[in-house]
Amino acid sequence: MKARYWIIGILVLLALFIVSGINVIPSLDEKVNASWSQVQNQYQRRMDLIPNLVETVKGYANFEQKTLTDVIQARANATKITLTPEMLSDPQAVKRFEDAQGTLSGALSRLMVVAERYPDLKANQNFLALQSQLEGTENRISIARKDYIATVQEYNTTVRTFPGRIWAWIYGATPKQTFTAAEGAERPPAVKF
Amino acid sequence: MRFQALNQTAHNPRHSGKLAIVVLCVFFFCQTAAALTFPRLTGRVVDDAHILSPQTIQSLDKKLEDYERGTGNQVVVATIPSLQGTDIEDYGYQLGRTWQIGQKGKDNGALLIVAPNERKVRIEVGYGLEPLLTDAVSSTIIQGIIIPAFRQNDMEKGVINGTDAVLSVLGGKGIPGGLIAQPSVSDTVLLLLLFLAFMIFASRHPFLAAWMLSSSSFRIGGRHTGDDGFGGFSGGGGSFGGGGASGSW
Known part of the structure; x- marks a missing residue:
């Protein structure tokens, strides 16, 4: 008699455990993927802006060639490095992506600083429009990154702690890489009008 | 708060396991609160x-x-x-x-x-x-x-x-x-031309022109919105x- 109650009790516990947790990791995984694709969209948006920006700046005689080639080079590098959601658990892949985008951020903010020295350029409507778009995009990138970090944190906490740990073991889920906030990489280039 | 809840469950060992799971689940789903405080949305x-x-x-x-x-x-x-x-x-x-x-x-x-x-x-x-x-x-x-x-x-x-x-x-x-x-002379001329063009357009396609007018902000009358003023406004998600x-x- 007593043993039967025990068995029923354990079964109920097991059922509760399954019901409460079976969807947690897959849905968190989807959330991480969605926030990651948002990060990628915003980086892509920035890369799409660059050819126009380069064209506009190029028109200005004796604009520092090195600054321009740095931006073009950094963009070309960043285009080559893609990061699919499956690669988010791979620290090396995430670091490569981060480095490429970080270099591009640096090159772009140098370009914007150098542009300060060209009064004609700063008066150009096209340049002003591109500048505000670039600032907006940097802001979007920083928000998309914050959202991504928040979802990854939630995911990793679940995967590393009880009872999510058991589900992680069942699903074979591993913690995902979060961003290391690189100094200057996530800040919009400080450009004053 | 978490410790309090766990202490309470400790008084009743028979349910402690189940309750602990529930408490842990609640704890995991809790979102961290935003650090900033915002004013209340009292109106538009x-x-x-x-x-x-x-x-x-x-x-x-x-x-x-x-x-x-x-x-x-x-x-x-x-x-x-x-x-x-x-x-x-x-x-x-x-x-x-x-x-x-x-x-x-x-x-x-x-x-x-x-x-x-x-x-x-x-x-x-x-x-x-x-x-x-x-x-x-x-x-x-x-x-x-x-x-x-x-x-x-x-x-x-x-x-x-x-x-x-x-x-x-x-x-x-x-x-x-x-x-x-300040609107310059050329702006005035341009506006006049636009107006003329619209009148010509309206004479040919009166219904289309009327639709354009009604969908723009040049609405005349018939827009009594009541006195709900501040109350009842909230974000839509x-x-x-x-x-x-x-x-x-």
């Missing part, structure tokens, strides 16, 4: 920094309400006494998300945020309105319309004209040019991703 104009007169608040509120009625887009004006040490970009999207301006799924909300003490202004644009109210246009409104008024210490004028410009852009009519520069532009003066 939240003048927490007290820079607007009651009449201005009322007329702006009415304008924004009419606009939402016509388009479904939610536009809100907020004046903030303190940014609590963060950037207006950081504050802005979180305010928009907290208030959930715009409709869920459409994210068709926009905010005009003024922080007079930090001398910062921002137009925060929801995902759904980004194609119309682009970063570049938002920046032009801020630099060309709002900041010049703020520099003359005319906060009301800046907020009113800025809001009008935002609504005008969202209505597909572009930035009102007269607000940036919209979200924000950092679109828009900022400026300082």
